[in-house]
Amino acid sequence: MVELKGYGYAYPGTEDPILRDVDLRIGAGECHCLTGATGSGKTTLALALKGLLGAGTQTGGIRFAAASGGADPTVGLVLQNPETQLFATSVGEEVAFALENRGVAPEQMVAKVRVALQAVGLDVPLDARVSSLSMGQKYRVLIASVLVMEPGLLILDEPAAQLDSRGLDELRLVLHGLAREGTALLLCEHRSQAFQGLVDSYWHLDGHGRLQRGEADPLTPSPSAERAASRQRPALARAEAVRSESLAAGAGFDTPLWAGASFALEAGQRILVQGPNGAGKTTLLRMLAGLDAPREGELRVLGRKPSLKTLRGRIGFLFQNPQRQLFEDRVIDEVAFALKRRGVSAEERRARVAAILEQCGILDLSQRSPHTLSFGQKHLVALASVLVSDPELLLLDDPFAGLDAHCRNAAWRALMDWRGHSTKTLVWTSHHTGDGPVTADVLLTVEGGRIACRLLRK
Amino acid sequence: MISEKRLTLRDSLFIGFCAVFIVIFRMAFRWHLGISGHSMFYTISLLLLARGCVSFPWSATFAGALSGGMALMLGLGKGGPLILAKFLFPALVVDLAALICPLFFGSYLAVALVAALAAATKFFNTALMDWLVGMETVMILQHALIEAAGAVFFGVAGSLFVPAVLRKLKARGVI
């Protein structure tokens, strides 16, 4: 279907190629999985196959086997962020976007759209609102919107990052079906174990742009992080960090997102908030931070009704995509910002920033601009900038999204080192079961409009 | 910021965002408190950002045209189709200034001057509207001057953060 021979690419203005001498062959009906650290060139390779790379230095070549009729087979590409790929209000309009771009007559569009939706097993009306679908369904709409172009090769960039377990199951079935029908698949994915059983070949891009044979990442956590976690299980304090009574979320909407949540969290506990996409995990975190008001019920955080004013300085919140908040010119200034605003002396600031950078394993980056760092490094800088003010309650919204195994472990080590034997409370969300090497003390499961609280260890 | 003349899709979309925000702010801040020209605060700043972040020579005009078209569709402002001129005239001034002196974005004084000129075009819009409704010439001049003075004040105020923003964006390599 497609062959890359000695392919290399360097972005404009850079001397170091991001891809070097890549040799790769993908046949019809085959499924290949491309792994590698963030910034190793997976997305670049996907864009190269789709022909979307701009001006830059290319070496080697990409050759497509002629499809029937002699035309080059089309390449379909679904990028990483689904939200910026959903252009339309209705499902039919969304799937037909590529047909519109190709000038297909409107009267021919409906049949093609139906075929594409059938291929992904999505039986919803063509005028269904895209926004009313689950994330898994939206992702299938995206695949359908690419299948409508009848691609010979389908490339998915980080498909598992956005999907919960159910969404992943649905996606695996779709991909099995497509592979059986002869569509070649290329998955660019950190979480390669998510597609075991489907993938024919694993490939790995090392940090220097070279492609090698690879294998699926093991599901078990790295031993060092696990040992760190088990070593640092402190005696739990009795003070209460969070108390909720009949809490409901969804103020201003017709129906609550979830309701009847009553639980108490003690200071010093590690709390994992789990649930499928759209269940309301982030909403819970935002309510704990005082950013969203409850629809009904009572909520006390650190002994008070939560609001920005009362909790500022006492809680830390690492939002999704935390790198978007970086604004200073040096890492050291970025991390020191919160301390500066609190009036901490320059000397104490220097010491605390150095300590936290050391904990996060990025002390050597202190003088660099955060905007020149890799995705994972930016993530660690954002984490350091939150940890440095030593909050009593730390909230992390999907803290590992998009991180490779190395950065994930670095982040967890930093969190455990920071937490130590203290009474700091840690709350994090995940839509992947078994995510992260650290075991939680309390599990809050958000699903089906309810929140269930389970104590895992005392 | 200076040499690239092609309008890419990414740049068009950014200009589109600027245009939509001009309209949204216009909708949100129409409080009829008799404070002339306050809409120029965000209009001028967004037009300057559109031109400063995108290297296409007519990006401010594109933003002005889009926002004018949207305002027309949503029925904002008096004077029907004349609302297009409210957005286009200041936008044209910004683009012409950038053509004549591309480096003006680096100077607070130069940006303030361009903002003042762009905001001052409100004089012509107001005068035209007053003439159409049959006002006396002296009254037209007085009214248009007052409106323009308010517009210049707010336009200059809205422009003052733009050089700092553009400098930081350039330092990051984003533009």
Added chain:
Amino acid sequence: MPVGYFGNSFRDQRDGRSARTPSASRLPVWASLGLSLLLACLAVALRAPWTLAALAGVNLLYLVLCRVGCGLLRKAMRGLVWQTAILLGLHCLRFGAEGVYPALRVSSQLFLAFLPGMIFLASTGRSELVRLASGVLPPTGAFVLGASLHFVPLLVREVKGIYHAQVLRGARILPIDIFKPWCWPDWVGCLIVPSTVQALAMAGEIAMAARARDFGACRHRTCWPGNALRPDPEREP
């Protein structure tokens, strides 16, 4: 792949909007736009209470003709309450007790000026808007208009996220801080710059996604038939 293999349910949205896009309006798009413009202009021109009441009635009729659900009206009323409160406060500060009537009148006029536009946008699908715009704009311009309108809510959410993250870190960008000139560098550095970067990044992602689906491959883009499909012949009896 068998159709309906997976859970294919989808639910009405929590804000009251139907899970289905609006039915075909009883009005053609050009007529709807014209009426929306006329009603908005009248809201600005009319001042007497009885005329505003009559105009409100006409707007309700427009809402019904466009087959827009009551969810939109409920959402708009929430905005009206806030707007009225703010305007009352500001007018009373400026004009004292005499400011009450003007505040209420202005608030109703503003509401009636925005409502037709909201009804028009809610009842007009993106493809219809783009089709309408394509009549006067080139294909890229029409797409940019449609995409900008479509993605601005996402951008606003991103900016809000940046704002909250920075406030929690201690940035001096609370509403009261706008009146303190020594806090202005935080507004620029902590909010405006990252928000502009985010807007540029999002524009880049959207452009890449559009090109990945062959946007720009053909000079003459066609349009999805859209609401002309209703009722969906293969789903409804």
